[in-house]
Amino acid sequence: MNARLNNSLLCLYLLIILGFIFSPIIASFIFSFNADRFPSLPLGEFSVKWYEAVNEDADVWAGFYRTLTVGVSVAMVSTFLGFCAAYTDYRYSFTGKSVYLALALLPPTVPLIIMGLAMLFFLSRVDLSGGTHSVIISHVVMCTPFAMALIRLRLSQMDPDLESAAWNLGASQWGAMRFVIFPFCLPAIVSSLLITMAVSFDEFAVAWFVSGLNETLPVRILSFLQGQVSPRINAIGSVVFMLSMMLVIAANIILMRNSSKKTTEE
Template identity: 60%
Template structure:
């Protein structure tokens, strides 16, 4: 669910950046792209304090929000790069043919961005899966895979460490490979 939310947020912010001009756009983009630049431990502590103030600390929702905030900028960057390759006249042509803004987005923009959306989903899933510090701080009593790995590693090492580590590695690598295949396939079709 984190990858889905992060990809949707990334698409929305990328499209806003691509389509609209407004006075505070540099500040908007700075805030959107800020989370990956903040040291992870500081981000985790800040989110823990914020979630405690909201009364959702230790809930699954807090983990989803934290990971979505952390990974959405990656999705935004990938999707924005794809949007920058789109001919602006495609959207205008859809409008001239009677499509409203939502219809043009559904029939022109989303299909054009599909490879970037799929790649963003895979990348945000891999990044989210890899970030144990955020999970550790905001999860409370809920045990996520990264938190379980940390607990196992700090205790007695047994075969579970190897199994979980291998699983994490395989999932991350699979997502990265899928993203690369999608991008390479799309590039071949365009050429």
């Protein structure tokens, strides 16, 4: 009886915690359809005018395209670098490996504001600041560790004899890489592409420092936030959230269908 009461109390507690985490997300979605400029309860009329306002804002669209360009490039470059680092860690042992791994994994522990400051100053000295490419360069530094961790995890699930088996059957090192290591890591590579893209999509601090006049969408949101209250933030946030979730869900479905297709085939 007592244990049961405890359990229901704990369950209620978990729901409150989840409520705390999700209320800003849900509220932002709800208020994006609220006609009132100053959101409060009770809700005003249903309206899509904030979405229209966003749609008509050329800056938002430009930021969106820039964010998309950055996200796609960052995903590809950091996944490639992460794959290389993960494979190096998996395959080779050498002196100074712990330093190598520290370089590959440390960037997310450096506060974004400091990364932004350091990147801006460095990139402006080498004449690489103020453009979309500056954001790409900086985001790759921050996203590579995530890619490396995901792919390294996958490699650790691999039978260590698999690569040798490929050599034994006549595959060169490049052949084993192409026909065994790469296909084995493919699920992790796909999720790495998505996760790094999502991290890049949401990153505003470093982008704010280095992008100059070429604002990305999150930087645009930051400037909305600095200005007066505007429910347009809710509208943008909801759209971006939907897009991110759709990407993740789509990737999951593709991966799952791939594996179930092979399962049901006779």
